[in-house]
Amino acid sequence: MTEDLRTRRDRALGAGAPLFYNEPIELVRGEGVHLYDPHGRRYVDLYNNVPCVGHANPRVVEAMTRQQATLNVHSRYLHEGIVELAERLAGLHPAGPNPDSPNPDGTGPPIESVIFSCSGTEAVEVALAMARVATGRRGIVATDATYHGNSEAVHALTRAATDPAAHPEIRTIPFPRQFRPIEPGASPTALAAAHLRHLEEAIASLRDTGPGLAAVIFCSILANEGLPDIPPGFMPAAAAMVREAGGLVIADEVQAGYGRTGRWWGYQVSGFEPDIVVTGKPMGNGLPLSATAARRELVERFRRAYRHFNTFAASPLQAAVGLAVIDEIEQRDLLSQVASVGTGLKQALTERMVGRPWMGDVRGHGLFLGIEAVDGGPDPVPDRDRAVDVANRLKDKGFLVSNAGADGNVVKIRPPLVFGHDDAREFLAAFDEVLAETDGG
């Protein structure tokens, strides 16, 4: 990016609009897993989950142009496309007898009806309102390092961790994790129990102070928390505890869903069953498209209470693009590809931990992996600078990753789902060069 463009950007957008990397890059074109700068330099994209079926995916581009050239109108007319997209989306959740179900009765989550929106934030707003309408209570429990969106109500879930007094309807609990745990030395089972006690206290506190419990909201794989390995059993037990207290379970699948983990849904990997599912980012491969899905009865109670309408949502354009994305994932069997490429990449990164104490933990699912950078001591301290340095060095070599997590010290690897074995090999060669440069440093 030229200095001139940065200066103009600061003036046009206001300084402070975030940019990646010490030396930001300017991009002009994308294709598949590749991005290009104005000089034709190619970058391999290991960051972007929105273009899940690849940048400038031909099927999506064709569906988008065809639909926009035919009809695009708001949702208060009958149109086949959006009904089909809602049906397809609901059908992607395991319904009825489900061999994967952690529930003793073996049923899957009955996701029947869908409310479309344009951003993850809006879809989370709908989910919170839906839970509040259904329960008649206001309280929401989230983790202490989460991010669910940027509206005032949704961002309060993030801010409540730092200023609980300002958010009496929200309780945050320590995000469940096994690396750098809240009780050092505790077994995974004891850790799950410790985190469940925090949840129990949060629910009791909401009850005793007035708001009561409407819902818990979790990103199904705790992406923004840094993809921690969740103590086994925590998620299903937490969901059961919430339901026992009369609350609903909201799975935020904005990052976790749509094949990211090698399964359609992150909750299938984490082993719990939601009442309400929020999806966003990858749904439109770049076209703003998000959804809140739940049992028909929950959706209809919300519709009655709110008379909800969203101008740009549930449009023929969203439908055409949303269907093309699902077709592409299914017909290219991307879930299998994600599982196999992701497993190989995780294994290769795990092998590189040997003799490198800064690589405290390698974890994640499918094509969403994290390397937690630490100081290498016996009681590991987060090393954000290292994660940032690795991301910048990889960028200089033409590979785009970022840093994330509660302490910003997790190297975040989250390529489009079409990222293949050859791409992974290319990335690992660059990662090895970074290791060679920094080993001993």
Ligand SMILES: Cc1ncc(COP(=O)(O)O)c(C=O)c1O
């Ligand atoms: C887990 C999660 N939920 C919700 C959102 C909000 O989505 P949007 O930026 O489309 O509003 C994000 C955005 O990063 C997210 O990571």
